[in-house]
Structure formats: C-alpha cells, structure tokens
Amino acid sequence: MPSQRPRAVFPWGTLGRFCPAGAQTGADAAHGKQRASHHGTGETDKASVHRHLSGAVAHDKQPHQRSATNARPKLDVPPVTFGQPKQIPNRVDGPVKRPSGTEATTSPFHRPRIQEITTETGGRINVVYRAPECSRVKGTMPAAADTNAMACMPVKWYLPDQSFPDPVDDWFHKVVVQSVTQQDMAAGQTTVVTDYEYGGGIAWHRNDSEFTDSKTRTWDQFRGYATVTTRTGNGNSAEAPRTKSVATFLRGMDGDVLANGTKRTVNVPDAHGGTIKDEEHLSGFVRQTQTYDRDGGTVIADEVSTPWTREKPTATRAQSGGMPAITARVMNTGKVTSRAKLADGTSWRVSERTSTYEKDVVFPRVLEVDDKSDLSRPDQRLCTALTYASGPGGAPTELASRTLVLKGVGGCGQTPTAANTVGDTRAYFDDKPLGQAGATANQTGTEVLEKYDAAGQPVYRLNITSTYDRP
Template sequence: MNFTASNRCTATTCTFDTAHASDWPDVPVHLDCNAGVQCLQASPTFWSTKRLTSIDTVALVADAHQPVDTWTLAQSYPSTGDTSTPALWLDSIQHTGKAGALTDITLPKTVFTGTPMANRVDKADGRPPINKRRITQITNETGANTFVTYSAAECSPTNLPAADDTNTKRCYPSWWTRDGGTEEVKDYFHKYLVTKVEDTDTTAGTGSPSTSTVYEYPSTPNWRRDQGEFILDKHRTWGDFRGYRTVRVLSGTTNQIKSETDYYTGMAGDKLANGTDRPAEAINGVTDRADFSGRVAASRSYESETGPVVEKSTQTPWESETTASQPVVGMTDPDKPTTPGPTLAPKLARFSGSTTTVTSKLLADGSSWQHATTTRTYDPTYGLVLTEGDDGAKTTEAHCTVTQYAAPDTTNWLISYPRQTTTTTSNPCRETFDVPSVISTSRASYDRQAVGTAPKAGQANVTKTEQATKLDAKGLSIERCIEGGWGY
C-alpha cells in the first residue's frame, strides 16, 4: 500500500517561511522552530505541511507488484465567510479499479458537501465567529445522497451559561488567541449535535424509499473541568464534553422504530468552581467514574414511537486495578516562573470489561418480564475473560464457559492464547466445577508443543486440538483428537 502526499499550500512554488505564510492557509508557519533560530514557543505543537492525495494498493503477482486499486483524494480551501483562515476540506474521493492489461475502471466520485457554521458565540467584538464547515451532504458512487442535519446554535451573547461549572447549555468556555493576537481571551464556543441523517436513492422510477434516522437528546450535556497538561491552570474551564446521559433514536419515515441508550458520562470526581466535588449520581448502582465515560449503561427498545418498552438491557462495567500510571504536572504560568505547575490527576491504565449484562423481554401478557443474565469474571493481571455464564433466563439449562490460558510469554507478549475451554451447567458460573456438570471441553496446543505452553514467537499456530464431549466411569474421555492445522 502506497500513500502519496502533497503540500498544503495554494501557490505553485511552495516556500515554507513566514514571508510566504499566506500560501499555507491552515499551517501555523509561525510555530515552526528551526535549529539555531530563536523560538518562543514553549509547548509542543502538532501539525503537518502535507495532505494525503492518493492511496494505491498493489498485490504480489509472481515476483512483481501489480496495481490493484487507487483512491484519489481532492481537497480545497473554501472561504469561511469571515476573517478567519480557511481549513483544508475534503471535496471528493474517487476509486479506480485496476486489473493488469485490462482497462482501468474509474467509478464516479464520492462528493462531500459542507455548510459553514460558527464555532464561536459571536459578540460583534471584533473577533471572528470562526466559521468551520460541517458535512451536510454526501453523494456516493452510485449517486445516492446522505443528508446530515444539525441542531441549531443554542447560545448567543444574551444566552450564555449562568455558571461555567454547572453549565447545561450546548456551548462551552475556552481561552484562545486569535490570529495575529498576543493575549488570550475567554469566549464561548458552540456544540452542534447531529439530529437527523437521511439516505435518498436518486434512481428515477426504480429507486429505494428514503430512510431517515432522527436523534434526540432528552437530557442535558455534561461538561467536565479540563485536565490537559498544556493548559495554564488559570485558564482551565469546564470545556471537556462528556456527552449526554441518554440518546434517543427514531428510525424510519413512517411507523418509526424507537430506541434509547443510556451512557456513563464519567462525571464523578469532577471539581466545581469552589473546589468541592461535583455531586454525581450512580448509574445502575455503579459510580459514574471518569474511566467509564462513553460506555453503554442501558438500552431500551419500544413497541412503537408512542408504545411501551418491549426489550431492555443493562450493563455493569468492570475495570481492573491500575496496571500503569503516569504523573501529570501542568504548565508553569509564565507570569509566575518560580511557581511550579499544578499537580494534575495522574494518567492511569486499566483493563476493562463488563461483569453483568441483564437482557429483559416483555412477555405476551404485557406486564411480565423475562430476564436473562450473563456474568463474566476476568483475570486481574491481563484482563482475560475467565468465566462467562448464561443463566438461560431461568427457562433453559444454564451454561458456564471456563477458559484457561497457556502460560504467558511476557518476553514476546503472547498472552491471550486459550489452552482449555470447558462448558458446564454450573449456575452461578465459577472457575471450579464438578465433572458431572461438564457439557463439553476442548484443549489446544501451539506450534507442536505441549498443552499449556505459549506459542512460539512469530508463529502461534494451533497444531493440535482435543475435544471431550462424553463421560465414562472415570470421568471425561477424549472423543475426538484433531492433529494438523496450520503448523503441519
């Protein structure tokens, strides 16, 4: 696979220096620090002078690479409609199929259309609204259109959050420096939500009906205090968007199908402006921890747009103890050079999973529910699933799957290779079991080694499997042994 890049400039000759900065519309030329030249930029910056213009794939045929596909990307710098500099916009992607001596087949372009929307709550104070494009239409290779609708701006100069730390509006505060400016100012910036996606078939006479998906947000947005290490402590605001607790989806143009999903937002542990902890409600009896943010807590499916809930599920998340941590210290304030930067919350690494999933269905009587529970346990060292149990909704036989793993090879990091998997009828599901409860069991060996030995580095081929699915007087007996597989 080959990637082709071009310069992000609008001139024929792309000279990268401050004298030609206007030729690089969205590249911060002034932040380029060269050896031997005074540089006043005190923190890292991340940007590129290049843009991706094509992707080519090839396949090895005999002893030579032959072209297979090409995707060509076309970009432009559309005007923003204000005094802010334009940003690179992807206009289209075009796919060309190649087959050796045969004629190339080039499909129509996939075209992206955007609408400028104000990022900043414009107060007519001499600073631009910073219009940026959002995708509002995609025309694909067959001519079908996808239209995207966004929420209107909620905030205005006369309708701003009453307090930043308890903000429930679709805008947030942030400090910034305008192009050519030297002083940071605090402004409010809009948050736009996708409210509708509509797919239309433009084939005359024989096209498919349009499909519509509407998104509703019945709760209010959650904003957490910024913890970025490159933000001056005096400029920290509640601008970390943690989403909505509930999102509602209506699918279809008539007789819409309605569903809702609840999310963990990670608001527990946040601080208010007075330094106290933010009150954070538990979700499914679980603290809404920062590391749970964005995970599904519950979901509901309705009979119709106005009908009752007919299916629902809840998820209980799992996180291991901390496996790694990194202390974080904020920037030193240039106005107080002798005062160390603040100590921020450390960055923590953990394994994650879900311990309990309860799925419920409304029965025919319209009032009774059938509940099916799935439980899981995890290895605390590597986060591997040890057991997964299904209680059969208390109407069928419960199943419990126990997985044992080959000895970990921490040198080559070959960790998650099962050596034996056993299914039992144990309820509750547990790692230890009695032989009479076993339904089936199988074990595997890797790279022609003994069962329980980690695979060889660079190989990891299953070369022998054994399956036992019946009992005799001595307990389990091997009914089928398969040797071979990838390693022979």
C-alpha cells in the same frame, strides 16, 4: 514547554469531528481498553493552525474513485463525491469583553461541514446538523462555565493582536448531528432517515491537563450527553413503523472540580432500580440501552451493563499545579443484565451474564463467562471457562487452549462430568503441546470431547488439523 504564550490560541479541539452515528455522545470512550483518566492535547505548529483556519472538511475538486479488475478487464467504479459543505460558525455570536471591560468582536470562524455524499453505488447520504443552541444576541447563554449543560463551551483565549496580559472569556459552539438520510438514487428503494435526540444536557469537565495555562483553564472538556435517542425510518404510514432506542452513557463527572473548589457528586440511575457512581475512568461507557416496540410506543427490552475495573491502576503519575494525578486503568464489561417483555405485556424475562477476569496482571483476560439466560430457570444456566496457551518464554497470550462449557446451577464451580458438560474443546498451536504456542500462533489442531471414560476422565477426539504454507 515554551515560557512565552502565543499571541493567538485557536480553541477548536473536537469541534471539527464528524461522526453522525453517536460519537458526539461521549468523549474518548474506551470500552474494554486501557485508558488514561486525565489527558490534554494541543497543537501549536503553523501547519495545524492553518488546518484549523482552512476548515475541517475539504471540498475535493478531484472525486474519490476506485478501479476494479478481479482478473477481468479494468472497470472504473463510480466516484464518491461530496456536495457543497455547509458553513457553520464555530464561535457564538456577539461581542466579548476585554479584560479592560470594553467590548471586542472577532471572526465567527466558519468551518465547512459535510452535508451530502454520493456513494459509489449511487446512494446519497444527507446530513443535517442541529441549529446553534447558544446565542449572545438572543440571550440564550449558560449561566456559568462550571454548571454549563448547553451545546457551547467556554473558551479563555487571547484575541489576535491583543495586547492585554489576560485572556478574554468567550464561547464556541458544539456542533452535533440531528439526522442522517440515506437515499437510493438508482433503484428507488425506500429512503431511510435516522434522527438523533440528545437528552440530559452536555457534561463539560474541567480541563485538568497540567499543560494548560492556568489563565486559560476552564470547563471545556466535552463528555457527551446523558442519553441519545435514535429513531430510524421514514415516517411513512405505508411503511414499517419507525424504530426507537435510547442509550444512556457514563461521562466520568463524579469528582469534577467546580468554580468554588468543591467537587461534583454524580450517580447515574438505571431502569432496573440501581445506581452507579460516574467515576472519571468510566467516561464513555454505555450504561444502559432501551428498545421500544416503535417510535411513540413502550419499552420491550432493555440492558444494563456494569463495568469491571481492575483494582490496581496500571500506572499513576502526579501532575504539577495542583491538578489530579494521571491514572491509567484497565476496564471491561463485568455484568450485563437484560430484560425482555413477555407476551402478556407486563412481565419480563430477566437474564444475566457475568464475566470474571484475571487479577493482579497488567492485561487481565476473561476466565469465566457465566450466562444465566433466564433467572427463573436456573437449569438453563451455562458457564464457559477459558484456559489460555502461553507463548515463547511463558509470555501470556489471548489464545484459548481449552474452552469448557458446563450447564446447571453450579456454574463453572462444578466438576466436569458427562451429565453437566455441554462442550469441551482443546486447541493446539504451532504443533506444540497443549497449553503452548510458538511465535506464529497458528492453530494447528483442534480436539473435541468425545466421552468420559469409566473413571470419569475426558476422552478427546482430534477433529481438525491445519498446516500453513508459511509462518
């Protein structure tokens, strides 16, 4: 790391990202994957600075066009074109104060954003962005950086050509999508409008990267909104009613350090009456979804997901400067509890699906999936047990060599019999014995359970064989 600070630091980070379908609701979400709990990224080369200054979206003079043949005369597919981008300021309006107390102004840093796309099939996609929430001129600003929940982030940076040794305190907008419209310009089909409503305010986490200058460290890590409500439909009374769903996210804010040195305590409630600690490594996890019968109606179904995290971290590294350790953890979905409203309009059918994973391995695989489709009917319970083949040298794989499905209140703990077995399938790979796989991992045979013999042992029938023309 160079010891001399740059004269200008351009603080855009994720502000140039465009993802209308809800990616602005969480930061670095990782569902069922290994991830680092603390991370920092930065660009310092001239090319990256030029890319920031030139804008996030290039308005192409040459349209994107493909050709198709399919063993027939070449046919040019209509091009994908982008309309004139919308210029949106990144920086919050108004002057900033220098370390000396005097005021300074600088560029609003407009960046182009996609607002119209014409597709190959003649469709048109229009994107509308939310108006800026923060304004110094209008007096609508966060009270403090560490308690900020508005759509703008604090930025400590050095103004271009600034000679002061300390950075200025500035604010930059977080641009989010308000709606996406899909129009059929060829056949005149009904226009589909998807609106996004963001609830609970934005969570801004302190930047805990050890590579961040202590003078510029602030609460600028975007962790998303608490909820995102999605409405789809055109609102025309002659058409079907608009749909509505609400997703609730975990944002990893428990333990975040505040300006006074204390730590946040954050617990997230759910519709089933439970709560969960909003731990750092859970950032981006979808905790709950709710489905309504229509926009303006009532909830007819919901789902609460509980994460599973391996107890032992995959790796941990201490950071310098008093920053929290970087911890890599393996996580997945442990339990999903779903409710569906019955015809009487008041009672619910409740189902529960629980997954069990391996312990004390680097990459745990799912061993059992226990599906209680209706808690009031334990006889409908189904449990699937998975056994995996080993690769060359005993290497673990994700190739299921046996899939056993049992029914009944005993779940996967039962001894398989003709009475409780729903299905039993065995898979062979690379013409090797059961439970082994070669380097190519080609499935060369499949056996299914035919019956249990007089001794209660399973009898299998070879159902499928496969050969491959190349490895």
